[in-house]
Amino acid sequence: MVLGNRKLIYASIAALLLIVAFVIPPSLSLKGKGAVRGIMAPAERSTSGLGQRLSEAASAIRGMGGAVEKNRELSHELVRVQAELSQLRDADADNQRLRRAFKFQHQQSRTLIPCDVISRSIGGWWNTVRVGKGKADGIRENHAVISPDGLVGKTIEVAKHTSEVLLVCDPACRISARIKDSDTYGLVRGGGINLRGHPIARMDFIDKDTEVLVGDEVVTSGLSGGEGLSPKGVHIGYIVKVHKDNSGLFQSAEIAPSATVSLLDYLFVVSADGEKVP
Amino acid sequence: MMKRFLMLGGIFVGALVQLSLPPWPIFGGIKPPVLASFALYYALHRSPRGMWIAVFWAALLHDGLDLGGFGPALIGFPVIGVLAHRVRLEIFIDGTVTQMFFGAVGAMLLTFLTLLIYSASGQRPFHFGHALLRLVGSGLLGMVTLPLVSLTMNTLENILPKKRGYGWQ
Numbered sequence: 001m002v003l004g005n006r007k008l009i010y011a012s013i014a015a016l017l018l019i020v021a022f023v024i025p026p027s028l029s030l031k032g033k034g035a036v037r038g039i040m041a042p043a044e045r046s047t048s049g050l051g052q053r054l055s056e057a058a059s060a061i062r063g064m065g066g067a068v069e070k071n072r073e074l075s076h077e078l079v080r081v082q083a084e085l086s087q088l089r090d091a092d093a094d095n096q097r098l099r100r101a102f103k104f105q106h107q108q109s110r111t112l113i114p115c116d117v118i119s120r121s122i123g124g125w126w127n128t129v130r131v132g133k134g135k136a137d138g139i140r141e142n143h144a145v146i147s148p149d150g151l152v153g154k155t156i157e158v159a160k161h162t163s164e165v166l167l168v169c170d171p172a173c174r175i176s177a178r179i180k181d182s183d184t185y186g187l188v189r190g191g192g193i194n195l196r197g198h199p200i201a202r203m204d205f206i207d208k209d210t211e212v213l214v215g216d217e218v219v220t221s222g223l224s225g226g227e228g229l230s231p232k233g234v235h236i237g238y239i240v241k242v243h244k245d246n247s248g249l250f251q252s253a254e255i256a257p258s259a260t261v262s263l264l265d266y267l268f269v270v271s272a273d274g275e276k277v278p
Numbered sequence: 279m280m281k282r283f284l285m286l287g288g289i290f291v292g293a294l295v296q297l298s299l300p301p302w303p304i305f306g307g308i309k310p311p312v313l314a315s316f317a318l319y320y321a322l323h324r325s326p327r328g329m330w331i332a333v334f335w336a337a338l339l340h341d342g343l344d345l346g347g348f349g350p351a352l353i354g355f356p357v358i359g360v361l362a363h364r365v366r367l368e369i370f371i372d373g374t375v376t377q378m379f380f381g382a383v384g385a386m387l388l389t390f391l392t393l394l395i396y397s398a399s400g401q402r403p404f405h406f407g408h409a410l411l412r413l414v415g416s417g418l419l420g421m422v423t424l425p426l427v428s429l430t431m432n433t434l435e436n437i438l439p440k441k442r443g444y445g446w447q
Contacts (some may be wrong), residue, residue, distance in 0.1 A: 017356065033341075121345065124339065171402070
């Protein structure tokens with residue numbers, strides 16, 4: 001009797017867990033995760049802050065002192081200037097078109113929300129980082145995330161005070177891209193991390209007749225879905241290998257995403273609405 | 279009660295440690311299974327009630343902090359916990375070799391279940407070579423992590439003030 005009861009309890013627990021794993025809708029699951037992340041976020045921030053301070057202290061001891069803070073400020077400034085330059089280029093292109101067509105197009109403004117990276121993926125199954133800002137700070141899902149080195153990824157699973165950032169190198173991340181010099185379009189998707197620890201990505205659906213060279217720069221096309229995803233002209237990486245398939249319709253290329261994860265401790269989320277966010 | 283607090287606090291700190299550790303590409307990008315080791319440690323050392331509390335708390339933190347749906351840890355931790363708990367009286371649980379064996383088997387089983395869940399639900403692409411690397415890598419990491427977690431928790435539990443149940447002590 002006791003053995004039968006125990007089997008029943010185990011079967012009930014197993015059934016419950018399977019329901020939780022496979023049946024619960026993502027919205028409900030996200031609420032649960034938001035609660036767990038809310039509990040852990042202050043501790044994660046402290047741990048991350050401690051790590052950064054130790055790293056900066058080590059740099060200071062090595063003789064760089066104030067250069068650390070200065071470097072951080074300049075990096076912030078560089079991203080802002082790059083974003084501004086990208087917008088000005090867009091504006092210039094728009095201007096040229098307007099001169100031809102005598103039409104005015106409304107140009108959308110964007111705001112960058114600076115965020116600190118508070119932790120990384122816990123299991124290593126996903127290529128993600130968690131930033132210490134969320135819905136309360138104006139971040140929504142599918143917003144582009146950039147760093148001084150270029151496109152980092154996009155926001156996914158945004159909770160009230162934290163957001164997960166899916167990195168460009170994750171197989172689930174797909175972004176519409178363009179080869180800058182040849183003005184050819186394609187789709188960039190992550191290829192994970194290789195055995196040397198370097199993130200890799202792949203650009204597919206490149207026009208077969210276009211000449212693609214190793215070293216060509218790949219930037220965002222601005223055509224990806226979602227209102228804040230992938231502003232035009234953001235650097236993704238450089239082509240390191242070209243795969244040509246004579247029997248296929250397209251060619252593909254391997255890319256080295258420049259915004260390497262190990263170097264990040266802060267990044268910027270592109271806010272689509274252009275509102276001033278505190 | 280103090281041991282219960284130590285258990286919950288230890289798992290909380292374990293989650294932070296696992297978050298802070300970098301993924302190791304040579305082991306397939308898997309991180310050292312600190313939380314799984316806590317679940318195994320309490321499955322080997324505690325009553326069923328203590329085991330279930332540790333297993334659920336660790337699984338909740340693991341899945342709550344990871345991307346994707348709840349599931350891999352919420353199913354995997356109870357499985358390795360129950361299996362370890364069933365044989366705990368037949369083995370020398372504080373032996374280093376025993377713990378290395380349990381750490382490796384537990385981590386590999388957990389990785390296998392995670393692979394199954396992610397592949398079945400279509401959340402992650404399946405590559406045989408990568409999966410094999412992750413299985414072997416997780417085994418090696420588990421082999422190192424469980425003895426370290428056991429050593430730490432045994433030391434901390436020994437520091438706690440002892441409950442004196444007899445008047446003459």
